[in-house]
Amino acid sequence: MHAKASVMIDDKAIEKVKSEKRFYKRTGVVFNDVPSAEFNKRFYIESYGCAMNFSDSEIVASILSKEGYGPTKNMLDADLILVNTCSIREKAEANIRQRLKIFNQVKAEKPDTMVGVLGCMAERLKAKLLDEEKLVDIVVGPDAYRDLPNLINNAELGEKGVNVFLSREETYADISPLRLGQNGVSAFISIMRGCDNMCSFCVVPYTRGRERSRNAFTVIAEAQDLFDKGYREVTLLGQNVDSYKWENPETKDVVSFAQLLEMVAHVNPLLRVRFSTSHPKDITDEVLHTIAKYNNICNYIHLPVQSGNSRVLELMNRTYDREWYKERVDSIYRIIPDCAISSDMITGFCTETEEEHKDTISMMHYAKYTMSYMFYYSERPGTLAAKKYEDDIPIEVKKRRLAEIVELQMNMSHESNKKDIGKTFEVLIEGDSKKSDQQFKGRNSQNKMLIFNKIENLGPGDYVNVKVDSVNKATLFGTIV
Ligand code: SAH
Ligand code: SF4
Ligand code: F3S
Secondary structure, three states: OOOOOOOOOOHHHHHHHHHOHHHHHHOOOOOOOOOHHHOOEEEEEEEOOOHHHHHHHHHHHHHHHOOOEEEOOOHHHOOEEEEEEOOOOHHHHHHHHHHHHHHHHHHHHOOOOEEEEEEHHHHHHOOHHHHHOOOOOEEEOOOOHHHHHHHHHHHHOOOOEEEOOOOOOOOOOOOOOOOOOOOOOEEEEEOEEOOOOOOOOOOHHHHHOOOEEOOHHHHHHHHHHHHHOOOOEEEEEOOOHHHOEEEOOOOOOEEEHHHHHHHHHOOOOOOEEEEEOOOOOOOOHHHHHHHHHOOOEOOEEEOOOEOOOHHHHHHOOOOOOHHHHHHHHHHHHHHOOOOEEEEEEEEOOOOOOHHHHHHHHHHHHHHOOOEEEEEEOOOOOOOHHHHHOOOOOOHHHHHHHHHHHHHHHHHHHHHHHHOOOOOEEEEEEEEEOOOOOOEEEEEOOOOOEEEEEOOOOOOOOOEEEEEEEEEOOOEEEEEEO
């Protein structure tokens, strides 16, 4: 039985979510390079989680566009509603369950609308999702997007479908992503998939499968194509980019991450190159020297420490210790003196003591992070930590430790920004600032956001030199010089 047609869509709820800034950030909604007339059906997609998921949504969009599905910003216009999900923390999944409730209301109003769950939560929960969330028609894991047209066809005939097959080869290397994004200046390029590390807290190896690297030539071709279309910044994506390794099947030559970085830097000196995420155990001096050598490879490294304490790092199975991490930080500042480093940290991991938490604090001072993503530990079913250790730190303690590092990071970011007053940076213009169409926003090489007044004949994709006049915790304000 379909839900009763008398159930009204909760407009207020939809409006509330739409009005959240984060909502627009999370859903890539400007589809500027898509001619709309070619499509006879519409899909609506929301993406959650890491950049990899956003990048995957663009692959999904590309696959769907070949089936006559065009993107829409309005879920009420959609024949197909998709949500690309994240399982990294319990809260991420809870958030998505809330979104499914809203889609349910759409479906109550328009029973023909299909709803699909993609990504990590689809992979983790598999067919169980169909039992738990009755409105869901299809469940598709990260390596099965080529099967979407088939699953959609079956769903149209009333047959719900699941494909969560994890592949050892799939990299979608031949699929040109349909850019759902935002500014026409910066884009993601996925260079690898999966993860072979077994950090004990982490669900990613289970939701994304084994690590595999994408054909280097297709990466270069994608970067060149983006440059030709006017893009000026690419971010190379992988869970552990430093272990990128691709063997040319013809020559048997092996391309390392440092070499790939260099190849992308050669596409054009005006194309900025960024990458994420680096793993402290794998980042090599060769990579650091490559960054130092090319002006267009940004001086910014996201190097998640997770904890500053060696015993906790061992329990986390990060395979490095405090001393190793400090040495990597030293090498970064030695080889690339004006490099910015950012981090991810988890508070309240199993058995973490107050002293051990203080080691994370002292590591933050040591590494001088300009920015960090910080979380309290959330046990994930099936992970090594869930099997081996008790989640024994009380939630109030986890949250208090988190609040401490969040406050410290805010102060450190502010201090770091203050040091930039008076300096001039090369900035890539991304577009209008959020607050004023008289001002541009753009980032410097260190990934800091700058806001400055517009001048004539300049626009998104142009480089300008901006002198910093004032700062706050998150932003630098300056003048074009
Ligand atoms: N591949 C990246 C991280 C991917 S997940 C790396 O190795 O650094 C992004 C971040 O989420 C992680 O760095 C970690 O800080 C956080 N995270 C992962 N699992 C978590 C969990 N169970 N609880 C809390 N935070 C977690
Ligand atoms: Fe998760 Fe560790 Fe892999 Fe990062 S490196 S995705 S934290 S298992
Ligand atoms: Fe989340 Fe999956 Fe990324 S669990 S963080 S979307 S790899």
